[in-house]
Amino acid sequence: MQNFNLHTHSIYSDGKSQPREIVEEAVRQGFTTIGFSEHSPLPFDNNFSVKSYDMPKYVAEIAQLKEEYKNKIDIYCALEADYLTGVSEPFDITQRKYNLDYVIGGVHLVGQSANPDEIWFIDGPKWEVYDEGLQKFFNGDIQKAVKRFFEQTNEMIEIEQFDIIAHFDKIKMHNRERYFHEDESWYRKLALETLDLIRQKGLIMEINTRGIYKKRYNGFYPSPWLMEEACKMHIPAIISADAHHFSEISLCFVEAEEALKRAGYRSVINFKNGKWVEVEL
16 A cells, blocks of 8 residues: 655644644554645635744744654655635745745635635535535536636646646535536536646646545545546556545555556656655555
8 A cells, every 4th residue: 555645734734633643643654755735825814724924833843853753754845735816826936935845736715816705615524615605606607617616727737836736626526416427528628628737737646535534525536537537648646645634644545546556557656855756556
């Protein structure tokens, strides 16, 4: 089983564990690598991203743990950078400012305003928030809403500099098969356009297991049919737990590996000494 995880959240953003607790659990499980990736700072109040004033403390604590555990496990400091059109700080500026090891890019907020009341939050534990935003911002037009999610994701891919793309079809999570189905041609067209941009940009595609173990979705992000298409496009993949508690750092990794193998993958990607390296499944 894959023995590393590069998508991890601690108390610095919306996680529930101290960084040290996460490292200790990773060592206990025999991990070779653990990467911290708090949600990047945003210019408005929220309950999920790291605060700008906490960034120096976050970076310093991970650096301290990296030194302390250097003979036991590789530890990296990163961010899951939230892309919000015209609002979020350019990823490359953030990376240079804090000397981050890598950046994960993701869309959790759909809109183009620094006013939280004007943003559709497509993530989180409450499907009611998804439904309310769909009605408020798109008059219940699911095709228009999903199209905007993928357009914003495409903007991020084309404009920003980052390494891994997080859960790029997460728009389906709170859909719960109510508004659309993935076999509909309009949806497949949008998802495949984004996948081709991922290929063009040379990004690493995350296989995110959080939906399954949190019981918010009955599959992976992305879906198996997209894994198959990504494999045909030779897009590298990485399995991520998107852990928010130390107990989650390797959940559903076996199932993810099996899904990747069925899709045609024979390896995944890890980070080692500043370079992306291939690891056989």
